[in-house]
Amino acid sequence: MTLDSKLPSGPIETAWQRTRFDLKLVNPANKRRHSIIVVGSGLAGGSAAATLGELGYNVRCFCFQDSPRRAHSIAAQGGINAAKNYQNDGDSVYRLFYDTVKGGDFRAREANVYRLAEISVSIIDQCVAQGVPFAREYGGALTNRSFGGAQVSRTFYARGQTGQQLLLGAYQALERQVHEGTVTMYPRTEMLDLIVIDGRARGIVTRNLITGELDVHIADAVILGTGGYGNVYYLSTNAKGSNVTASWRAHRRGALFANPCYTQIHPTCIPVSGDYQSKLTLMSESLRNDGRIWVPVKKGDKRSPDQIPESERDYYLERRYPSFGNLVPRDVASRNAKAVCDEGRGVGETGLGVYLDFSDAIKRLGRHVISERYGNLFDMYQRITDEDPYKVPMRIYPAIHYTMGGLWVDYHLQSTIPGLFVLGEANFSDHGANRLGASALMQGLSDGYFVIPYTIGNYLATNKFPKADASHPEAQAAVASVRQITDKLLSIKGHRTVDSFHRELGKIMWDECGMSRTAEGLKKAIGQIRALREEFWQNVNVPGSGDDLNQSLEKAGRVADFFELGELMCIDALERNESCGGHFREEYQTAEGEAQRDDEHYSYVAAWGYRGPGNAPELIKEPLEFDYVHPSQRSYK
Amino acid sequence: MKLTLKIWRQKSRNDKGQFVTYTMNDVNPEMSMLECLDVLNETLIEKGEEPVAFEHDCREGICGSCGFMINGVAHGPERATTVCQLTMRHFKDGQELVIEPWRAKAFPQIKDLVVDRRAFDRIIASGGYVSISTGNATDGNTHLIGKDTSDRAMDAAACIGCGACVAACPNASAALFTGAKIAHLGILPQGKPEQDRRARGMVAQLNTEPFGSCTNIGECTGACPKEIPLEVISVMNRDYIRASWKKRDDDVRTVRPVTDWSLSSKP
Structure with missing residues (x-):
């Protein structure tokens, strides 16, 4: 099998425009059909x-939450990038493109990234028009801040709740279509x-999560916007419900899964405090704009931070990366935090934490400015830790946050199964091996508002769709396979809870396929995951039945898929004998310890094909070519 | 620390339901209320019992999934805090916590602490948006919006739709929720063209749902984890009165509240 990425030829600046012209259109009167x-x-x-509802298509939208407004995009804090250059500081579409390709450590497709940078500008306009209350200057113009890994201020934000406001904009647009009758919400x-x-x-x-009923829904095309798989680690900043099941089941039906080992560790999260911990809380990366990161110079220094004089503090990011300082990209910041903690210089009870200190910024700008910028984040920190970050430095530690890998898609966002399109974090396409801050929101909205409405039209206009319904043998076979999994999970009634398996899987993944990886560790992890999966299918206890709300059953199905995904992630990480972005193999580092x-x-x-349970997956390679941004060793010094 | 949890257990909407008492001997004061329920659920499953069903997702206080009454207070004793961020250190060793779901006719029970809040979606669908299709927008800086105006809109837009306002209100009114959206959009120039239509549509739907009326008690804003100000209710009333003065509600289309889940999955 070879992959056709449908990348446009010719100059990159006009590639998307030319592609759009070449895409076939669906007659307005035919859209509702x-x-x-x-x-x-x-x-x-x-x-x-x-957007598809606005165009007149007949849309059905599904979510597992009780309302579409709860999707995990809502938790994004820091902001959304756009190459508006409102700040007159040298930004441009080309610079955003360049930064994103470089930030992704030269493992993303240039044409996709260029399109993303180009569309970023329209996203801001659209969201403002919907009433998204972005932060503004006193004069009334939109304001910006700089964000990790960028030397221009191109990030738009709504306090520390940018994801919430953007999602509510999309949700409201969606509910408008529900009211118009073009979209039915499930x-x-x-x-x-x-x-x-x-x-x-x-x-x-x-599966109807209240009644347990299994239903068949037939359509001309299927779009997955089902998010990332960070919860394979159990502890992550993802919402508890975030899962890989939709993507994984599509993978099992033939969609290739690309670059699964590219995971992003976010440098600024509240450290773990105990065994009961159910998730990790992110503190927006924007905090690094004004906070300074440090640890004591001495190992095992247990003095409280205010007792440690300036000369005995190591502002290690400022020391190692003088030009980017505390604003180095996430992968670099995370790895450095791990390194100083591994040296025994970590802070807090567990020793797995570094200080993020605002005292200089408060002295320089005043408490009110800091409160204006980060007030809700400071409140959140205090609520969780019972410490006041206006007085005591925050303690932070890296945590799994985002997954760059996902289902393989071509330039049209179509997977290897015709008619299956994949958007946002669920696909693999735009961030390479590392995503820059404030780019996830940009990609989700770019794909949904501005790319898919064109490319899906082309698919619908150029194909025929023979009538099918729930009685079709393929539909019946799919229902039977779902029922079999559900029945099996409910019938085991073993001795261990779903969560206990999930925690153990997460620990294996974090230890061996987390911030740094080795061939030896990955091989060990693959064995451990297989053994644990086997035990899961013998010994899991899913209480209750399948015909009502059963949260244990929901979790069990998702964890079953995480086992298979986790193994594939390790296989992918083992196969990639290099370090790039979020994938750091200890065997492959420079003398200074860089990737x-x-x-x-x-x-x-690396696009992986499913070959049945227990069989080694098939690797299909899509070569990457760089005509505009010349691959170089990333340097943030 | 030791805690006694008296939790409302109800198998389904038609089940009568009852309080069941659980004793927890080893609660870590650093854990959240939801993590405390996680620990309880693990022990219940190990004993072969069904775990307590409760709604949750982001556990960062922003998705609005979680929420229940603790000793009669929506989201428990801490101001501006959802139950997912409520740490157990706020309770006393040996305390009894009575935990029950939001109680409101407009939020039908589903199971244990889980209720049906689709009424909120229907209220938004009847006008809680700016009718601007993708591609229609002008440049983001076309409308200059003063920082104070923008901040006021943001204060109202911060609503997470959790339903605490309804649960806290003795009348089970959804005025704070509805007012928050009407205020958010009505304050901004982008929302002005539809200000009247929005107020009429959303208030009509609010009245169609079995919520109670607002009598300006103010429990809602006290319980609100995002501290949505009570003023949004005045904004809603003002917008609605002005809009109805200009035009009657004849053209407003409301939708019938749906409480069944099975039906909704097979249109």
Whole structure:
């Protein structure tokens, strides 16, 4: 199998414009005859469903939460990038493109990234028009801040709740279409399988989470905007419900999964405090704009931070990276935090933490300015830790936050199954091996508002859709396979809870496939995951039945998929004998301890095909070419 | 620390339901209220019992999924805090916590602490937006919006739709929720063209749902984890009165509240 990425040829500056012209259109009168399924209601899925509804398509949108407004995009704090250059500080579409390709450590497609940078500008306009209350200057103009890894101020924000406000904009646009009757919303409904008929994605099998009913939904095309898979680590900044099931079940039906080992560790999260810990709380990266990161110079220094004089503090990011300082990209900041903690210089009870100190900024700008910028984050920190960050430095530690890998898609955002499109964090396409801050919201909305409405039209206009319904043998087979999994999970009634398995899997993943990886560790992890998965299918205890609200059953299905994904992540990490972005293999580093890429052998997308349970997955490579941004060793010194 | 949890258990909407008492001997004061329920649920599952169903997702106080009454107070004793961020250090060793779901006719029970809040979605669908399709927008800086105006809109827009305002209100009114959206959009120039239509549509839907009327008691704003100010209710009333003076509600289309889940999945 070879992959056709449908990348446009010719100059990159006009590539998307030319592609749009070449895409076939659906006659306005015919749009309502085409039905589209959208799974997920976050920034990608929600904006896609709303926009396709506006165009007149017949849309059904599904989410597992009780309302589309709860999708995890809502938790994004810091902001959204756009190449508006409102600050007159040298930004441009080309610079955003350049920064994103470089920030992704030269493992993303240039054409995709260029399109993203180009569209970023329209996203801001659209969101402002919807009433998103972005932060403003006294004069009334939109304001910006700089964000990790960028030397220009191009990040738009709404206090520390940018994701919430953008999602509510998309949600409101979606509800408007619900009212218009173009979109039907199915909350508390989880996709459990993809229906592929004659080689095309034609529907999904869902479970009604309240009644337990399995339903078949048939359509002309299926869009997944189902987010990332960070919860494979159990502890992450993801919402508890975030899962890989929709993507994974599509993978099992033939969609390739690309770069699964590219995971992002966010440098600024509240450290773990105990065994009961259910998730990790992110403190926005924007805090690094004014906070200074340090640890004591001496190992095991247990003095309280105010007792440690300036000369005995190591502002290690400022020391090692004088030009970017505390604003180095996330992968660099995270690895350095781990390194100083591994040296025994970490702070807090567990020794797994570094200080993020605002005292200089408060002295320089005044408490009111800091409170204006980060007030809600400071409140959140105090609520959780019972410490006042206006007086005591915050303690932070890296945590899993985002996954760059995902289902493989071409330039049209179509997976390897025709008719199955994948948007936002669920796909792999735009961030390479490391995502820059404030780019996730940008990509979700770019895909949903401005890319899919064009590319799906081309698919619908150029294909025929023979009538099909729930009685189709493929639909029935999918229902049977879902029922079999559900029945099996409910029948084991073993001795261990789903969460206990999930925690153990997460620990393996964090230890061996987390911030740094080794061939030896990954091999060990693969063995451990297989053994644990086997135990899971023998010994898990899922109480209750399948015909009502059963949160343990929901979790069990998702954890079962995380086992398979976790193994694939380790296989991918083992195969990639280089360090790039969020993937750091200890064997491959420079003398200064920075990630060492191997462009000669690994400048490709690793797309994995499913070959049945227990069989080794198939690796298909999509070579990456760089015509505009010349791959170089990333330097933030 | 030791705690006694008296939790409302109800198998389904038609089940009568009852309080069941659980004793927890080893609660870590650093854990959140939801993590405390996680620990309880793990022990229940190990004993072969069904865990307590409760709604949760982000556990960062922003998604609005979680929420229940603790000793009669929505989201418990801490101001501006959802139950997912409420740490157990705010309770005393040996304390009894009575935990029950939001109680409101407009929020039908589903199971244990889980209720159906789709009424909120229907209220938003009847006008809680700016009717601007993708692609229609002008440049983001076309409208200059003073910082104070923008901040006021943001204060109202911070609503997370958790339903605490309804649960706290003796009348089970959703005026704070509805007012927050009407104020958020009505304050901004982008929302002005539809200000009247929005107020009429949303208030009509609010009245169609079995919420109670607002009698300006103010429990809602006290319980609100995002401290949405009570003024948004005055903004809603003002917008609604002005809009109805200009035009009657004849053209407003409300939707019938749906409480069944099975039906909704098969349109």
